[in-house]
Amino acid sequence: xxxxxxxxxxxxxxxxxxxxxxxxxxxxxxxxxxxxxxxxxxxxxxxxxxxxxxxxxxxxxxxxxxxxxxxxxxxxxxxxxxxxxxxxxxxxxxxxxxxxxxxxxxxxxxxxxxxxxxxxxxxxxxxxxxxxxxxxxxxxxxxxxxxxxxxxxxxxxxxxxxxxxxxxxxxxxx
Amino acid sequence: xxxxxxxxxxxxxxxxxxxxxxxxxxxxxxxxxxxxxxxxxxxxxxxxxxxxxxxxxxxxxxxxxxxxxxxxxxxxxxxxxxxxxxxxxxxxxxxxxxxxxxxxxxxxxxxxxxxxxxxxxxxxxxxxxxxxxxxxxxxxxxxxxxxxxxxxxxxxxxxxxxxxxxxxxxxxxxxxxxxxxxxxxxxxxxxxxxxxxxxxxxxxxxxxx
Numbered sequence: 001x002x003x004x005x006x007x008x009x010x011x012x013x014x015x016x017x018x019x020x021x022x023x024x025x026x027x028x029x030x031x032x033x034x035x036x037x038x039x040x041x042x043x044x045x046x047x048x049x050x051x052x053x054x055x056x057x058x059x060x061x062x063x064x065x066x067x068x069x070x071x072x073x074x075x076x077x078x079x080x081x082x083x084x085x086x087x088x089x090x091x092x093x094x095x096x097x098x099x100x101x102x103x104x105x106x107x108x109x110x111x112x113x114x115x116x117x118x119x120x121x122x123x124x125x126x127x128x129x130x131x132x133x134x135x136x137x138x139x140x141x142x143x144x145x146x147x148x149x150x151x152x153x154x155x156x157x158x159x160x161x162x163x164x165x166x167x168x169x170x171x172x173x174x
Numbered sequence: 175x176x177x178x179x180x181x182x183x184x185x186x187x188x189x190x191x192x193x194x195x196x197x198x199x200x201x202x203x204x205x206x207x208x209x210x211x212x213x214x215x216x217x218x219x220x221x222x223x224x225x226x227x228x229x230x231x232x233x234x235x236x237x238x239x240x241x242x243x244x245x246x247x248x249x250x251x252x253x254x255x256x257x258x259x260x261x262x263x264x265x266x267x268x269x270x271x272x273x274x275x276x277x278x279x280x281x282x283x284x285x286x287x288x289x290x291x292x293x294x295x296x297x298x299x300x301x302x303x304x305x306x307x308x309x310x311x312x313x314x315x316x317x318x319x320x321x322x323x324x325x326x327x328x329x330x331x332x333x334x335x336x337x338x339x340x341x342x343x344x345x346x347x348x349x350x351x352x353x354x355x356x357x358x359x360x361x362x363x364x365x366x367x368x369x370x371x372x373x374x375x376x377x378x379x380x381x382x383x
Contacts, residue, residue, distance in 0.1 A: 169197035
């Protein structure tokens with residue numbers, strides 16, 4: 001059976017798809033938003049996810065999926081304009097504000113988002129969460145980084161190794 | 175959190191960390207260090223410069239340049255160029271390289287470009303015309319350097335009559351030919367430079383009265 005030509009259904013209503021989280025919660029979302037995921041895009045282009053079918057996502061729980069979809073819905077219009085080269089400064093500022101707010105979250109949530117963005121291959125979200133972690137590292141000493149990211153305390157051997165590395169480029173930390 | 179992340183995800187994250195942060199991240203733990211080294215994420219030449227010491231020229235005393243350093247844990251720099259054949263003065267410097275002028279009677283001008291950190295690969299600039307030398311070196315672009323010779327304008331040195339043919343000539347002319355030493359070619363070559371602005375004047379009105 002041929003796939004529909006465009007994401008838009010009849011009567012001007014946007015085509016919807018259903019995503020099913022690992023804990024069996026169903027999310028109905030516009031195909032355009034779900035298509036920000038490279039992984040889902042192929043299935044959706046093949047006509048999947050419509051009607052009663054739904055696309056199962058065994059690696060993403062409902063709390064994470066709802067957060068991911070929040071991102072996708074917000075970014076879908078700009079993505080539809082090809083990265084929105086002609087977006088107004090106001091639009092871009094609004095997206096930036098949204099992004100900053102969006103990653104202002106607990107580390108456990110951030111971790112789930114990183115994994116989901118990776119599994120679903122959502123490029124914009126991947127760079128957003130990666131940048132967030134990079135920002136958490138910025139300006140900290142190795143020990144502070146370990147504490148921030150919840151590493152266990154270093155063993156004496158690890159400590160010795162850290163000290164040796166610090167002699168090499170540690171002067172970059174002032 | 176990060177010890178649970180797959181290696182390729184962690185690599186993607188570290189790729190986004192600025193050079194200073196990467197240098198520090200290398201010290202965090204073995205897996206991080208491995209990722210940074212395997213993917214060559216850390217560009218040492220982009221790290222901020224560390225001041226290992228300073229050279230001071232005591233112009234009035236006609237002595238060699240003196241080197242001063244602070245006790246530090248960084249790379250050790252030496253100001254000792256005793257291995258060069260003559261006492262030397264630092265004439266110019268650029269991103270860690272020094273241009274040394276060595277005192278000698280014969281030949282009258284000896285110039286070397288040296289790296290005080292490695293004290294290796296000194297480059298002898300060979301015969302140099304009269305003029306001021308300037309060193310240009312950007313390790314982020316190339317490991318080679320260039321030295322520019324800005325000649326002393328002879329028109330203002332001699333108070334003889336100007337050749338009528340050059341009287342109305344603009345100074346400096348454009349294009350202006352400069353001697354450039356390239357460490358890649360290990361020789362001096364003439365290279366034209368185009369003036370970016372108006373001429374300072376003509377040779378006639380630039381001559382001292």
